[in-house]
Amino acid sequence: MFFCASILLAAFSVPQTSIDVIPKPSHMEVLEGSWTPDKGLGIRYDHRLEAEARGLADWLGQRLDQEVQIVREELRIKLPQEIYLDMLEEEGVPESYTMTIDANRVHILGVGAPGAFYATQTLKQVVAPDGPVVFPHCEIEDEPRFRWRGMHLDVGRHLYPVDDVKNLLTWMAFHKLNTFHWHLTEDQGWRIEIKKYPKLTSVGAFRDSTPPYGERLGSDGERYGGYYTQDEIRSIVAFAANLHITVVPEIDMPGHMLAAIAAYPELGNTDIKDYAPKVSSKWGVHRYTLSPKEETFQWVDDVLEEVCDLFPAEYIHIGGDEAPKHQWKESAFAQSVMKREGLEDENALQSYFLARVSKMLEKRGRKLTGWDEIREGGLAKGATVMVWRGWHNAVEAANQGHDVIMAPTSHTYFDYYQADGKSELAKGPWYECIGGHLILQKVYSLDPVPKELKGTPAAQHILGTQGQLWTEYAKTWEKVEYLAFPRIAALSEVAWTQPKDKDWPDFQKRLKPMLKRYTKAGIRHFDPFR
């Protein structure tokens, strides 16, 4: 019975002539022939690749509606049809791999477990999005352009269920993105449980109301809030690690701190007029900043202690963006610190503040990254700059020997409209965005290396790029998906594929089956072909 079914399947399956992988691999050749898995299919794996083997077996099991066995290679069990996952220890370009599909066999050779893992993500895309599972004979060699391939998510303005965050991580991995920048604190809500300071969440995680869609200065009058417990955070970090994604937490300071200051008013500039911090119910930039007092530095150190315990990432993001200087100008205490330390202005005070934070990270073996405002009064030693505004920030920082991550508003702000704003709004208030206009092709066109750095040694300081998901206008996960997909696919090709291999018409062709995959998975994506 089963024999007959396979013959029928083989007879009706159309030979595949192209393979629609995003991001596009460095080298890919489609060969004559293909094979269809049957009950004899199994995955043989190097013992260091058990998680990768299990992940692939789960996915294939669902597609084939059968259990796919995994066996360690030392057992030397002969499988009639096999996917063999093998790896090299440390030779070769990190995260690279080769994959060959020939008669009844897929052979994957990864550089490290990440390389083998990315081969499995390619293999999932080698299989067409629907219809029977067919493995076309092919040879693929692949390696990333950049080491930092990221997505950012703001959970301060709105927060989302743990399972939805994990689903985003799964799709990031599918597109070979390896860094999740988790923006955990905001004026409108503090979202990370800190055991030593319980009011950060009991007070700081809740606001009185939120502007509704279509009424950006209005109030819905409903209390809103919540946070991630340390157990939930650990589960997300572990889930990400299994997908070879590093979670970089952001604790934004000294601005964007109103929720924390509302919870512990003594952290702020208490000696100014009308000091009355309250978790914000409005969007935009707020005046409240941390005060440069010793008690505040102790609080930052304590928070970072718990943050570093939860997140094993090499980098900790300390924000640094949009910290207005009004309160430091007005505060006699802040002015006295400037005098004491010989600081000529408030920008220098910000640098002093962040240099102290940098030392707190350094003593824990971590590196500091922050938005490009951290350059304003002089950059802390060893700091990595995340550039969101002028590209000159990238050029200057790289030329000064600092690493840089490119997150420019012009190409990577996924909270901007991805079609003409008027036509989007005509569909209803749900479609409201913060503004801007960032079409898919513009995301795709990004080259993260500024032209001034091309061909210079400083170009190596550009670590990579990431997409930003600010969420003032994303009340629900469906809206996050609508903003992220398919721009995430275009970004992945910017981050992974060499510029000479990028091709916009070819990307659009490969995107069509990708949209089918999104739809089948229940993702509410934007459709750039409508």
Ligand code: ACM
């Ligand atoms: C930012 O958009 N404030 C980094």
